[in-house]
Amino acid sequence: MKRYWKTLLISFVSVMVIGFYYIQVAIAAKGDFTFKIETTSGNEAEIDNISLAAYYQRAFYQRQLNISKDGSNSINVNRSQIDYMFGQELPKIVKEYIEEHRQFMRGKQYYEENYFKDEDYLVYAAIQDFDQVRPGDLLTVEVDVLELKTNERSSFEIQTPAQESYNWMGVRDVFMQDGKIKIVATGSLVNSGEELRIFTVDEKSKVLQEDKLIVKVASEAGIVTNLYLHTNSNESLNDNYYLYEIKKYKKMEYGGPSNEYLSHQLYVYNKLKNEVEEIVIPAEIKPKMTFLYGAQVFMPTYSADGIELNHYSIETQQWEEPLHYDYTITVNKEEPPLVQLMDEKLYIVNRVAGEHLLYIGDLRTGESLYEGKITAEHNELSSNGKLHIASVLKNN
């Protein structure tokens, strides 16, 4: 045995050190940066089923975190080829589609907006990648339909009238109406400008029946024009509307938009009626953000008195009495607050004096439900980087 000491030494040291390292890594990955949501007032049960998707930046390292009232767990952001093989983070609904329709989902893009599902059909539409388009080619849309009752599948491609005048075009939503597949797409044009189009495809004849240009915006001299499309992310809410905004900014010297916009137009597209209606924003409302939530449009404004949630009902076509929340927030221009509407509640995460504060309000009554803060736990690692909260997640 003694004569084998060299081999035994290398083997023993390697196993011990590498083993110890991976045990350390496993422990560290769970808890080297620990944050949690701490209640300052209100009902703590409000945060039972939510967590905050966050990024933590320290020097050159970025860590993806999921913070809840019980603490945080971290996810490695730098993904290797092996990570890729182990699987990407997919939207929940796409995961469900993969579980239920494994064969149908093969080879598809995993963006939620490319899919539509009702009792009868699962429809997928994707626009050809621009890497595959040669100048002069017409853009094609790949459509795949699964009839859920018979499990029959039809795949086909349609050519759109769009040519190489586009820098990019992507599917923003897919839905079915009277047996027709509607593909909502936004595209940016080579000579600047953006478009919102709806392609109507007949599922039976597999042909493009209509290419409807909803809106086209072009940048003017000295002005930057942006088009924003809002869709209802929760389809269980009233999903009959799209909201799009056209914002014009003064162009800065280096080409980008200035912070203050010159004009702000708001339009609702009614899917059922195939009509566009303009929403006139009252002069006293100077919103920073716009939200489509079911058949309602919300625009929060902040003042020393609290939060005003301005509220427009698409169905009654009227601005309703704004909701008032007794919660003052200081807006940091460099890091605007995260505002989210979910489950009939208003969620706000705002950074004040290096600390993130969480506020939850009732979207129906304007009542304040919860106030809390995100605290770093136990070590200096958690406190000498920068935490960025990306969204509020609903846990199952």
Place this chain on the structure above:
Amino acid sequence: MKNYLKLVHFEVNRFFKLYVIIMGLTIVSQIIGVIFESKAYLENTKRIMFENQLSFSEFIGEGYRGSPFDQFVNSGWALLPVFMCIVILMLYVFFIWYRDWFAKNTFIYRLLLLPTNRLTIYFAKMTTILLFVFGLIALQLILIPIELQIMNGIIPVDYRTNFSIYELFYFDLWTMLYPTTFMKFILSYGVGLICVAVLFTSILIERSFRLKGIFFAIVYGVLSFFVLIVPIFLMSLYPNYFYPLELLTIAFIISSIVLGIAIWLASYLLKYKITV
């Protein structure tokens, strides 16, 4: 088993002196490097404060505080010894066989005449390479915290950003050498093991057929490489067609086939083609 262990030890013994030398060079280079880079960082910090007329709190406030350990890990002091170890071990994959043929007294004849399965020689050499690789990986794992301690001893805490052990291995090179989970470590080094097996078999093909063998060995090596990267081709040619578990299964099956063929071919060549 006893013969196998004896052979492994024999192979370890033959390379041990050189192995200790490259370990020593790594230790010396990295320890000198961390001291040198720490002092350079501190000098640079003082120079910035002096040139910009900054107080210490202004220096911190302006975001000048950097990560000296990054600077060290990306410097030649840390990287060159690592590359040296990789290159020497890659060369040794060839040398471990060819020295038996070309060294004094053509030692391979004595090895092949041992009363044991000839494939044991193949496995013993492969185990030796793996042991050397893991030994160097372990050495680096021991060195990093020591170097960090030395750096922390030189640079005051307020002048630097601290890191956890998990973050220390985020550098590109380290993530290659130390995959972020043990499972990925096994997968990465499993692929490494297959590559060593293919190279060993290629060497045996060359030894069996000499001049013609070089051509066969290259064809075999290239073919094995392409078969091995089939899952990556599948991923790029048919994005999202295969689900992660399917891709892993394909990769596992393909790797097993490539490794199996390499071992079978080596066994065949050692038994029937390499004669003494």
